[in-house]
Amino acid sequence: xxxxxxxxxxxxxxxxxxxxxxxxxxxAMSNFGxxxxxxxxxxxxxxxxxxxxxGASRVLAGAEEFTSITDAVADCGLVVGxxxxxxxxxxxxxRRPEEAAAIINSQTSRxxxxxxxxxxxxxxxxxxxxxxxxxxxxxxxxxxxxxxQAVAVCLYELIREERSIPxxxxxxxxxxxxxxxxxxxxxxALLFAGYTSSEGRAATxxxxxxxxxxxxxSSADAELLLGMLRHIEHDKSR
Amino acid sequence: xxxxxxxxxxxxxxxxxxxxxxxxxxxAMSNFGxxxxxxxxxxxxxxxxxxxxxGASRVLAGAEEFTSITDAVADCGLVVGxxxxxxxxxxxxxRRPEEAAAIINSQTSRxxxxxxxxxxxxxxxxxxxxxxxxxxxxxxxxxxxxxxQAVAVCLYELIREERSIPxxxxxxxxxxxxxxxxxxxxxxALLFAGYTSSEGRAATxxxxxxxxxxxxxSSADAELLLGMLRHIEHDKSR
Numbered sequence: 169x170x171x172x173x174x175x176x177x178x179x180x181x182x183x184x185x186x187x188x189x190x191x192x193x194x195x196a197m198s199n200f201g202x203x204x205x206x207x208x209x210x211x212x213x214x215x216x217x218x219x220x221x222x223g224a225s226r227v228l229a230g231a232e233e234f235t236s237i238t239d240a241v242a243d244c245g246l247v248v249g250x251x252x253x254x255x256x257x258x259x260x261x262x263r264r265p266e267e268a269a270a271i272i273n274s275q276t277s278r279x280x281x282x283x284x285x286x287x288x289x290x291x292x293x294x295x296x297x298x299x300x301x302x303x304x305x306x307x308x309x310x311x312x313x314x315x316x317q318a319v320a321v322c323l324y325e326l327i328r329e330e331r332s333i334p335x336x337x338x339x340x341x342x343x344x345x346x347x348x349x350x351x352x353x354x355x356x357a358l359l360f361a362g363y364t365s366s367e368g369r370a371a372t373x374x375x376x377x378x379x380x381x382x383x384x385x386s387s388a389d390a391e392l393l394l395g396m397l398r399h400i401e402h403d404k405s406r
Numbered sequence: 407x408x409x410x411x412x413x414x415x416x417x418x419x420x421x422x423x424x425x426x427x428x429x430x431x432x433x434a435m436s437n438f439g440x441x442x443x444x445x446x447x448x449x450x451x452x453x454x455x456x457x458x459x460x461g462a463s464r465v466l467a468g469a470e471e472f473t474s475i476t477d478a479v480a481d482c483g484l485v486v487g488x489x490x491x492x493x494x495x496x497x498x499x500x501r502r503p504e505e506a507a508a509i510i511n512s513q514t515s516r517x518x519x520x521x522x523x524x525x526x527x528x529x530x531x532x533x534x535x536x537x538x539x540x541x542x543x544x545x546x547x548x549x550x551x552x553x554x555q556a557v558a559v560c561l562y563e564l565i566r567e568e569r570s571i572p573x574x575x576x577x578x579x580x581x582x583x584x585x586x587x588x589x590x591x592x593x594x595a596l597l598f599a600g601y602t603s604s605e606g607r608a609a610t611x612x613x614x615x616x617x618x619x620x621x622x623x624s625s626a627d628a629e630l631l632l633g634m635l636r637h638i639e640h641d642k643s644r
């Protein structure tokens with residue numbers, strides 16, 4: 169049996185700074201029946217404070233800490249970033265919450281939903297880990313939502329249609345680990361091929377990762393591609 | 407032209423205690439393009455703190471303070487309470503947010519959306535001012551939402567379908583002032599008629615108010631009923 173969205177979803181807070189917001193995110197998760205909270209490089213004091221707060225929930229107690237987005241989404245076949253729209257995001261498809269929810273609910277793979285820090289949201293580098301972005305349709309005069317409230321609205325949208333969960337679109341998406349290995353090998357190959365200088369490495373890595381995520385690979389195709397890239401790698405070292 | 411929901415809606419916080427929550431409610435309103443915030447008997451210190459907080463919004467600066475729900479909803483033709491479901495609420499129809507939003511959006515009259523205090527929500531007496539209740543479908547293991555998050559989710563649901571606003575169901579609902587006068591006159595009449603003792607007055611008043619709200623009166627019918635009740639009142643005094 170495929171897992172339902174409540175067990176498949178990982179809420180990933182990237183560099184959260186405010187213990188109240190971490191607590192609020194955990195509370196919204198508990199309200200809507202989600203359990204898996206992951207934090208990437210939280211401000212340490214904030215994370216400790218949030219955990220030790222009176223009434224801190226089981227969600228918070230079980231929160232996992234990571235030092236990179238790569239690790240935090242390694243078991244996920246779909247990585248979705250959340251954003252207040254901005255110019256930089258045009259490289260990614262932007263979806264409204266209802267459309268995003270339909271896709272997320274239709275997956276059988278695990279899904280990571282990424283929320284950026286309170287001040288600056290997700291960086292370009294963070295976004296390179298995402299297949300696409302969910303945008304909450306906020307007013308132009310005040311685009312930026314409070315972190316806890318953004319989490320609440322997104323999770324609400326995910327459970328809103330729960331009475332009629334749509335059919336899976338993809339039986340078997342490639343997971344984050346595979347996509348990361350593909351991105352890494354391809355970047356190496358491009359460096360070796362002189363596509364970019366070593367100074368341009370970070371930018372290329374991002375560009376490649378974004379591309380690989382857009383491909384929406386199946387597991388089988390990811391394996392196929394990995395085989396090819398390993399072959400290139402092998403060939404290169406001769 | 408009928409006003410759109412952004413100008414028709416009044417968000418009413420009843421006895422809020424925490425300045426952060428008042429601020430969060432105002433922020434969600436601003437995010438989703440709503441302007442009219444009303445607070446009923448806020449904890450004074452909290453309200454002052456929220457207003458004077460750094461970055462306090464225009465919504466918060468323009469918040470109106472009331473000493474009773476009656477006054478806070480006097481210009482509204484529909485009063486909707488929000489709740490985590492409980493036994494006491496079975497006297498009111500409970501609607502899911504999407505159903506509630508469709509109705510609220512279809513009104514031409516002003517609509518009050520009531521949120522109770524953080525600890526105890528809306529009291530039975532508060533609920534007697536409501537036509538019906540909106541319930542956010544939270545998990546049974548953690549029903550109670552944070553106030554700011556509940557406001558965010560409800561307002562999000564109201565603007566979610568904005569691209570296709572439904573047709574009005576009722577052209578002309580009676581406003582809160584009329585319903586309150588009807589309730590008051592009817593209660594007086596019942597007291598005079600010996601339906602209840604003066605000790606039972608508060609309970610009867612609640613029961614009557616609830617009934618009057620359930621009737622979903624048009625303006626014309628409210629006038630008609632008021633005329634009748636005034637006649638009874640007049641008759642009584644002879």
